[in-house]
Structures are given as C-alpha cells and as structure tokens.
Amino acid sequence: MSLAWIGLGSNLDAPRAHVERALDELHHLPLTRRQHASHLYATRPIGPADQPDFINAVAQLETRLSPLALLDQLQALEQRHGRVRERRWGPRTLDLDLLLFDAQCLATPRLTLPHPEMTQRAFVLVPLAEIAPTLVLPDGHDVASLAASLSEEAPPAKIPPRMLPKP
Template identity: 50%
Template sequence: MSTTVYVALGANLNDPVQQLEDAVLALRTIAENNAVTISPLYRSVPMGDVEQPDYVNGVASFNTNLTPMALLEALQHIENTQGRVREVRWGPRTLDLDLLLYGQECIDTPRLTVPHYGMKQRSFVLIPLADINPQLILPCNTELTHLITSEMRAELVQL
C-alpha cells in the first residue's frame, strides 16, 4: 500500500540549487509513478554556531511503497551519492534529506523519529510544507498553519 511522505530538502555547498534539483530527480526513482511535488525553494540562515554559507531549502512530497526504514536508507543513499559527508552536526553539506512525515505514523526508534523531531520550530520546513499542503494536519492533530508565525515568514527569502 502506498503512503504519502514529506521530505525536507537542504543544501549549502557545491551549487545548492543544482544539488536539490538532482535530489528531486533521485526522489522520482523511489516515488510511486515517479510523481514528486516540490515546494518553492527558500534561502535560510544556518542553524547552530558553525560558520557556513546560507542554505537553500524546500520540501518534497510523494507516495511510496517503501517502509519507513527502507525510505530512510534510500534517502541516505541519495545524500551519499551527492557527496554528503557527516563531519559536524549542523555543519555545511551538499545535501540533507530529512523524512518529516510518513503518512500519519509516529515512529520513535534509535535511527528514525517521525514526525521529524525539530520540524515544528523550523521555518525552513514549515513554510515550504505549507506551500504544498496548507491543509495538512500533523499526526499530533495540530494544524500546520497554526505553527507558522510572522517571524518565521520573515526569516526566509523565496528564490
């Protein structure tokens, strides 16, 4: 059975826009009928204290027959294929793909937490997510649009 998933896209190295475009092509290979919906892209300030370039972020949505763990492995394979190196937490990266939502499931394992643990506080996730599904209700029964503040909207610049 197919499940609707939402994946956060982020990059700030090696032509970030191209990195995200390449990632979307790779996501099509795991999406049902190769269909992927993509939000507009936004420029955002990096999280944490690591000196690095601004990020380009967006969100993708698609249906998949992969299990949550198989999807996580597929996302990490795409990251690795595009040169992702995990050296510093919240450091610069060629590509970051985070599984935000897997249908309405709640998953809490050592390798995977869904809904994504930080998504409710991150403008670079919430705003692109609302761009592609403004009526979305999270598994905790919170309406997505109730989480977005005017301060969050001011933090991002649409490309």
C-alpha cells in the same frame, strides 16, 4: 501507497543545483514518485554560523516503501551527492530529512517520526505549508498555523523558480 514528506537542504558546492537534482532523483526512487515540490528557499544556517546560507525545499512523495526503507534510499541519495557528516548542523552538500510518513509516530534509534525538530523550523514549515496547506500533524497541530507563527520570526526567502521537471 503511503505519503511521505521530505525536507531538502544544501549549502555546499552549488547548493541550488544539489537540491534541484535531488528533487528530480526523488521521483525515481524505487516504488516511489514525487507528487509535489515546494519552491526553493534561502535560509540562514541553524547551529554553527560559520557556514554559507542554505537552499531548502520540501517534497511530497507517494511510496510503497516502509519508513526505514525510504530512509535507506534517502541516505543513499545523500551519499551520491557527496554528503560528509563532520559536525552536527554543519555544512553539507545534501541533507534529506524524512519529516512525516502518513500519520505514523515512530521512535527507533535510526528514525523518529514526525521529525522531532520540524515544528521549530521555518525552513521546513513554510515550504511544507506551501505544498500541503491543510496538513495536520499527528499531534493535531496544523502546518499552516505553525508555519505562519514561525515565518514571522525568521522568514525564509523564496527563490525565483527555474523549470523543475514535472513528476
């Protein structure tokens, strides 16, 4: 079994509902179970500012899928949520990013691991540090220290929880 960390985000059509539903659906992917899920966080958009704020979270999965097979499942889940890719960093109903897969480093045309921009994003690192405070990235940086340094600049706002289904 492998461990994978997934970043979730939405800012269209009831974004909280999209993220909460996706957290539940991650638990039911083939050969995969959700182990942990962070709180939800409200964050300003990166890129075009003419869009609503995002709801973000991070989930830890245990999976028997390969990284590319998991990516296929994540992209299919995005499509079921009506994801349309109109512009880079634009608004979306659901965005699922494969952040880490065990300690693998991978660079293919479809997938780069670890996610190449995750260390510059408080909306990824803060919820990741919440569920995996001792996690160390393949480059030796620990997630908690990276999250602390970024959250001082642009801290995401934790959203009060609703009852999420247990994994």
